[in-house]
Amino acid sequence: MxxxxxxxxxxxxxxxxxxxxxxxxxxxxxxxxxxxxxxxxxxxxxxxxxxxxxxxxxxxxxxxxxxxCKRCLPDATPGSPEWDVAADVAGRAMRLIADGLVDREGVDGLARRVGYTPRHLGRLLTQELGATPLALARARRAQTARILLETTDLAVTDVAFAAGFASVRQFNETVREVYDASPSLLRGRRRSPRDGRPSGSLAMRLAVRTPFAGGRLLDFLAYHLVPGVEVAAPACYARTLDLPHGPGTVRLRLEDLPPAAGTGFVEAEFWLADLRDTAAASERVRRLLDADCDPGAVDAHLGADPVLGELVRATPGLRVPGQVDGDETAVRTVIGQQVSVTGARTVAGRIVAAHGHPVDSPVPGLTHLFPDAATLAGVDPETLPMPRARGRALVGLASALARGEVVLDRGPDRDDVRRALLALPGIGPWTADYVAMRALGHPDVFLPTDLAVRRVLSGLAAGGSEPDPHSWRPWRSYALMHLWNPLMPPTPTPDNHPAAAPRPAKET
Incomplete structure (x- = not known):
């Protein structure tokens, strides 16, 4: 080969x-x-x-x-959009490797998640991606180490373990081999000081392809935020993170990025209880940002459509908001069934206050982690602030998630996940497809029964052109966001909002 x-x-x-x-x-x-x-x-x-x-x-x-290359830093790029479009075994494995699964569970754990033997998975990834699972994980660790060396004041030993290396010797050897430079030399290349950033924080720049409609992504997240778990203000979004080794917090600066740059960066500031969660935290936030999307391909395809074209040209680089926790997304989707967004936020906030794990966060307004599946599986449905049938559906979903009957970490096949969701009482096609779009990163989901979508499509059809959702493949999830986009209110602008913060120092 x-x-x-x-x-x-x-x-x-x-x-x-x-x-x-x-x-x-x-x-x-x-x-x-x-x-x-x-x-x-x-x-x-x-x-x-x-x-x-x-x-x-x-x-x-x-x-x-x-x-x-020391000039173009080839590892500081978004991932391939084909991993989400094809959603084949190689793409699903890459998502799990980026999340640090190999560091936590080894190649055997990765193979179990994607449903293959370790030997067959190794052959497949070598054929498709040119490297074994261990080599792919090693490259990811090297990239994380470089970012931490160049953008933080962490001790070199702390950087080694935060990046996922098993020893400092392994860390030194890998960095020298990949970058032809010692860790101390990489640290000497840092481009900006920490500028008074609070102790315990890690600042990163997360690569995204441009154009990037960061303002509208923020508006979507702010409109759907759950009190206690998320806060938002103009250009700022922050939330708690439930990570493999402990809780964390992230604060993002979300602004529109023009197309000229090709690759842009979203500024992120993390606070982590355990530095071993650095790779998982950054990867999960990148999922939230839909960072690997190719907006040029999406906008070119949808922009040529006679019905959608004007909407696409009005908001180039619109993203499909992802998630930092698939289980949370599924539970929130069930909470939001057949109620307004405002009502769903209120109910979710009450559930978080009653069953979420309290955390200390440096961002005011962030008080809890979203309740995990095991906790919600043990809740009496009658006590939930929602109709009984929906309460039973929520607890049933949480039980299936806790038992591993439904897995939403982008490892399993999407069709298998959809079938497993539809087999649960109270879970219909709209819910299963919305979860696939946001939790599994499916780029080609359409929700024809969604009332808001039907209303917008009716208005567009009145203009003389008949919408043809089939022609929007393989980007129907993005078409859906363009249909929802005009209905999304702007992020509120209260004074002294707790999410607001000084702009972090620029990083590389």
Whole structure:
């Protein structure tokens, strides 16, 4: 097998020649004569075709003996959008590896989550991505280590374990091999001081493709926020995180990013009870941001539609809001069945106050973690502040989640998850599909029975063009967001809102 795997070599080289930023993170260019690998948009001189190979992942380039380019930082890119579009075994495994599953449960744990034997999974990932699960996890640890070295004041030993390495020696060897630099040298490259940032915080810049409609993403999150778990203010969103080793908090600065940059960055500030959760926290927030979306492809396809085109052009780079916890998303979806958004927020807030785990957060207004599935599974449905049938559905869903009968971590096959959800009492197609869109990152979900969608479509049809949702494939989830977008109120602007905070220092 060639390192290019399923990549089209001629198409990849044309992208490198044009320095097309849309392909950053989709593949990597390795140059034999220099021994380094780059992102397609690297400003260095374009190498001769005979001197390059192409790799689907940074780990594949590492395994072939190449070092990361110090000029374009190829690992500081969003992931491939194909992982969510195809949702095949390789894509699902990559999501779990990015979440740190291999560090926590090993390759055997990863294989169990995707339903394969470890040996077969290794063969499959090597064929599709050019690297084994361990190599992919190692590349992820190296990237996390570089970010922490360049953007925090953590001791080097703390960085090693926060990035997921088992020992400082392993950490030193990996960093030197991947970046051709010692950890201390990487730390010396930091581009900005901490600027008085509070002790215990980690500031990162999370890569997203542009354009990025951060303002409208914020409006969606603010409209649906649960008191105690989330707070929002203009340009700021913060929430608690239930992570593998303990609680955490994240505060994001969400603003519109123009298309010119190709790759933009969302500023994030984390507070973690355990630094081993660094990779999981950043990956889950990236899911929330829909960071790996290719807005150019989505907007080009939907913008050409006679019905949707005007909406798409009005809000380029609109994202599908993801989630930081699939179980939470499913429970909140059931809470919101057949009630207004405002009513659902009130009910969810009461459930959080009664059953959520209290936490100390540096952001005022954040007081609890959302209750986990095991806790809700033990609640008497009669005591929940909702109709009895919906209360029973919620507890039934929580029980299935707690027992592992339904798993919403993007590891299982989406169709299997949908069937498992529909088998539960009180869970219908709208609920199952909405969960697939937000919890599983499904880019091609449409909700034809949604009342708001039907109302907007009726208005668009009155303009003379008949909507054809089938033509919006494979981006119907984004079409759905464009239909909802005009109905979304702007984020409230109260003075001295607890989510508001000084702008964090810029990071790399």
């Amino acid at each position: 060639t390192p290019s795997g399923h990549l089209d070599t001629d198409a990849c080289y044309r992208a490198v020649q044009s320095r097309d930023r849309r392909f950053d993170g989709v593949f990597y260019t390795a140059v034999r004569t220099t021994g380094i690998y780059c992102r397609p948009s690297c400003p260095a001189r374009t190498p001769a075709p005979a001197n390059v190979t192409f790799h689907a992942t940074a780990a594949s380039a590492h395994a072939a003996g190449y070092r990361a």
